[in-house]
Amino acid sequence: MTKEDVGLNRGLTNYGDREFARYLRRSMARSMGVSTDLLNKPVIGIATSPSQFNNCHRYMPELAEAVARGVLAAGGLPREFPTISLGEVFLNPTSMVFRNLMSMDVEEMIRAQPMDAVVLIGGCDKTVPAQLMGAASAGRPTVQLVTGPMMTGRHKGERLGACTDCRRFWGKFRAGEIDATEIQQVEGRLATTAGTCAVMGTASTMACIAEALGMSIPGTATIPAVDSQRLVAAEEAGKRAVWLAQNPITPDRIITQASVENAFRVLMALSGSTNAIVHLTAIAGRLGIRISPERLNQISDETPVLVDLKPVGEGYMEDFHAAGGVGAVLRELRPLLNPDCLTIDGTTLRERLDAPAGWVDRKVIRAFDNPISPVGGLIALSGNLAPGGAIFKRAAATPSLFEHEGRAVVFEGLQDLAERIDDPDLDVNPDDVLVLKNAGPLGAGMPEAGYLPIPSKLARAGVKDMVRISDARMSGTAYGTVVLHIAPEAAAGGPLAAVRNGDRIRLSVSAKRIELLVDEAEIQRRLSAWTRPAEPARGYQRLYHRTVTQAPDGCDLDFLILDPAQPTL
Structure with a gap:
């Protein structure tokens, strides 16, 4: 050039x-x-996604100003531009539907506008995946800057953090353990500052993955949103983008098979969000990179859980940052990592890990030889109920349910679930398996509905967990014995569509299997009566419905996934 x-x-x-x-x-x-x-001067784009429908991004104007300050200090011309914003709880039917749309917005605006490098500012759950997907496809030097996690609140002497504690208190409310006055008090104390969820939910997990991939400045993933160092990180991102404009390192040189495997190892050590598997798969897919379910399980079985954070532990993101953050985790995982992966500062992971280590709080980040669990938090399942695969977060589940067989209690969709889950006449017992259909990418846009509530009559009797199965997703802040992302989904004619009330289902975590104990001929007979759901009439929803892939392929639009055999733009 x-x-x-x-x-x-x-x-x-x-x-x-x-x-x-x-x-x-x-x-x-x-x-x-x-x-x-x-x-x-070199032109540095600053992609922003503020919105008054996105609480996570409330401080974004200040972050953008700090990035611009860094660009100017390094001798570049900053140019801020907007993209769409995905506020997780403010979108219907779910933000997952719009992740791919945002990725297209990011990709096309980077490619279409005159910029030598770009800083992407995002935080809320689907935002960072969308930005990294778009940047990978656009091929312009990129720095990912996250907004950072919020701080915890207080309630009756207890720390609270969205959204694990919101689910815990809602469970107490459903079970009749607290009243309407107290749940309203908790509502106002869960999320008291700007920033993403205070626990290792999807937003925090993806921030850590961006750093593990080498797409963020080292040490910046976990800085709280309200910490002054978050603004310093933004300024440094601007400076780094100018350097990248002058020393181009494109995302395809950073996001490689080796770095993606590193990111999956960090995901396992964090016991991070199940959603991260779909998102990291989609990011990698934009560059023709694929991690098989078998390789995912091998990585999980080799990688210990080292970080003690909610939803599977006790701490919060502010504790993780103070304890040493992603850098401390990478040092513990060093024997398992690919050390020669390139980062946005032009150095390798090996060089980062060779630098002097800082203090580490071992109450939050365990040593490799003293893990919370000797195996990773997430695994892929297979079996006749999920021939394309499914995901299970064993770190967040009840061990006594790891090997379980039970009777299916089936909900045909989200409306059916809402109408019947709390019906006092619902035929359900604690040993049953709750099954939700038609909540996958085609069926409902794949909302975070996989964390089916315990039926209220069982919750009031003290039942805390049950095996739950669906083609939906689950919030990274949730917990429980939940099988997710079943593929093919029910709305695509997968075996899940054939499940009926009273069928027996077997979960085996040791065998990594999920099985419908019904004769194969009977399953096929039932599926022969299945009919495809109606297609949306127009617009992006129609495009999404026609081209979205299943969860094992990242739920991306099929024409955006890179075929390594095809030339790129």
């Missing part, structure tokens, strides 16, 4: 006259009050 193709000269608008396009672009840039000196 020549000097004529960088900075504001990059990707000139096509009027059929290149010099006119350059002249017009500079004229319009000068109308924004930018000096001619700055117009000749």
